[in-house]
Amino acid sequence: MCTEKKGYMHKAIEQSVLSVENGGGPFGAVIVKNGEIIAKAANSVTQTNDPTAHAEVNAIRLASSKLNTFDLSGCEIYTSCEPCPMCLGAIYWARIDKIYYGNTKQDAKNIGFDDSFIYDELELPLEKRKIKTTQLERKKAQEAFNNWQLKEDKIEY
Amino acid sequence: MCTEKKGYMHKAIEQSVLSVENGGGPFGAVIVKNGEIIAKAANSVTQTNDPTAHAEVNAIRLASSKLNTFDLSGCEIYTSCEPCPMCLGAIYWARIDKIYYGNTKQDAKNIGFDDSFIYDELELPLEKRKIKTTQLERKKAQEAFNNWQLKEDKIEY
Numbered sequence: 526m527c528t529e530k531k532g533y534m535h536k537a538i539e540q541s542v543l544s545v546e547n548g549g550g551p552f553g554a555v556i557v558k559n560g561e562i563i564a565k566a567a568n569s570v571t572q573t574n575d576p577t578a579h580a581e582v583n584a585i586r587l588a589s590s591k592l593n594t595f596d597l598s599g600c601e602i603y604t605s606c607e608p609c610p611m612c613l614g615a616i617y618w619a620r621i622d623k624i625y626y627g628n629t630k631q632d633a634k635n636i637g638f639d640d641s642f643i644y645d646e647l648e649l650p651l652e653k654r655k656i657k658t659t660q661l662e663r664k665k666a667q668e669a670f671n672n673w674q675l676k677e678d679k680i681e682y
Numbered sequence: 683m684c685t686e687k688k689g690y691m692h693k694a695i696e697q698s699v700l701s702v703e704n705g706g707g708p709f710g711a712v713i714v715k716n717g718e719i720i721a722k723a724a725n726s727v728t729q730t731n732d733p734t735a736h737a738e739v740n741a742i743r744l745a746s747s748k749l750n751t752f753d754l755s756g757c758e759i760y761t762s763c764e765p766c767p768m769c770l771g772a773i774y775w776a777r778i779d780k781i782y783y784g785n786t787k788q789d790a791k792n793i794g795f796d797d798s799f800i801y802d803e804l805e806l807p808l809e810k811r812k813i814k815t816t817q818l819e820r821k822k823a824q825e826a827f828n829n830w831q832l833k834e835d836k837i838e839y
Contacts, residue, residue, distance in 0.1 A: 530818060531818060531819055534818045534819045534822075534823070535819070535822065538819065538822055538823050538825065538826065541823070541825075541826035542825055542826045542829065544826065545826050545829045545830050545833060545836075546829075548835075548836075548837065550830075550839065551826035551827050551829065551830035552826070553826070570752050570775075570839050571752060571837040571839055574746050574747065574750055574751055574752050575743055575746050575747070575752060576742060576746060576752040576753075576754070576772065576775040576776040576777075576839070577734070577739050577742060577743060577772045577775070577776075579775075582734050585733060585734055586732055586734060589731050589732050589733060590731065590732070593731055594731055595727050595728060595731050595732060595733040596733075597733070603818075605823045605826060606823065607817075609771055609775075610767050610768075610770070610771035610774075610804055611767075611768050611769075611770075611771025611772050611774075611775060612768075612771070613767070613768075613771075613800075613803075613804060614766055614767035614768025614769070614770075614771060614800055614804075615733065615734045615768050616813065617767075617768075617799075617800045617803065617813065618727075618733040618734070618736075618766075618768060618800075619733040619734075620733075621813065622813070622814075623813065623814045623815070623816070624813055624814070624815040624816070625815075625816050625817075625818045626815065626816075626817055626818070627817070627818060627819050627820050627822065627823025627824075628820060628823045628824065628827060629817070629820070632820075632824070632827060633827075635827075636827050636830055636831055637838065642774075643770075643771055643774045643775075644804065646770075646774065647767055647770060647771075647801065647804055647805075648804075648805055656773065656774065656778065656779070656780065656781055657779075657780045657781070658780070658781040658782075658783065659780070659781070659782050659783075660764075660782075660783055660784070660786070661687060661688060661691045661760070661782045661783070661784060662688055662691045662692070662695065662784050663784050663785060663786070663789075665691075665692065665695055665784065666691075666695050666698070666762045666763065666784025666785045667784075667785065667789070668695065668698075668699055669695065669698035669699045669701065669702050669708035669709070669710070669762060670708050670785060670789060670790075670792075670793050672699065672702045672703075672708065673702050673707075673708040673793055674793055676702060678705075679702075679705075680705065680728040681794065682707065682727050682728055682733070
């Protein structure tokens with residue numbers, strides 16, 4: 526693997542190390558576009574009281590804000606740990622091209638972050654998941670979907 | 683299903699309908715604790731240029747901010763559509779107790795939101811996913827994990 530890519534990963538790792546020093550979770554990420562780091566972030570769940578504030582999500586928000594678009598096509602993410610399902614979903618929605626990761630989800634599990642549990646849950650049918658999940662009022666919920674389809678000036682994403 | 687729960691779902695659906703009117707995606711969610719709606723939100727991806735700003739994620743951020751905690755145990759989420767993997771991950775991390783949803787992910791797919799594609803991707807081994815994923819510098823990435831384990835005053839989540 527080329528030195529440049531290792532360098533970006535080192536920046537992501539640097540964020541993870543600083544995060545532990547600052548009282549955050551041990552995770553960091555950077556987003557690169559055309560050879561330039563456009564966002565770097567660490568996990569800030571406990572400092573900001575935001576359970577969605579994982580390093581990758583924070584980096585995606587920063588990059589989107591900086592580029593003023595929800596479409597991060599052409600970007601690569603370097604993350605100090607294999608993304609959890611939330612972050613992987615965010616990476617797909619952001620249309621990021623490539624993922625580079627350091628630690629594995631098993632490494633994360635070994636220090637108490639059970640991403641694998643969530644991966645396992647997602648593969649189960651709704652009725653077998655730990656969080657009880659119930660469908661309600663589907664017919665009424667269709668209203669917004671119908672309006673969306675009829676709307677001519679919608680911004681798709 | 684009791685009238686109260688239907689009422690909460692109607693509020694989530696109301697958010698989704700308003701969202702389409704306001705130029706956002708057709709999704710809404712509310713979070714309820716002890717019979718009180720503590721957060722309501724719609725999808726705002728295109729208005730805020732934030733690919734993570736799905737209704738559920740927005741509602742979780744609002745609820746966490748309002749309650750001043752990253753732990754939403756004791757809360758229920760009512761969402762106008764079955765959560766995508768990003769939102770489902772966020773719901774697990776937030777420790778929400780129960781999920782009520784209106785439309786299915788197949789309904790979402792039918793109007794152009796391909797959450798099912800991301801669900802399918804998550805089940806594939808890394809090397810078979812559409813987004814190329816490569817491990818890099820694991821040994822170096824262990825530093826923050828080691829520091830985390832050694833840290834005595836860490837806030838776990």
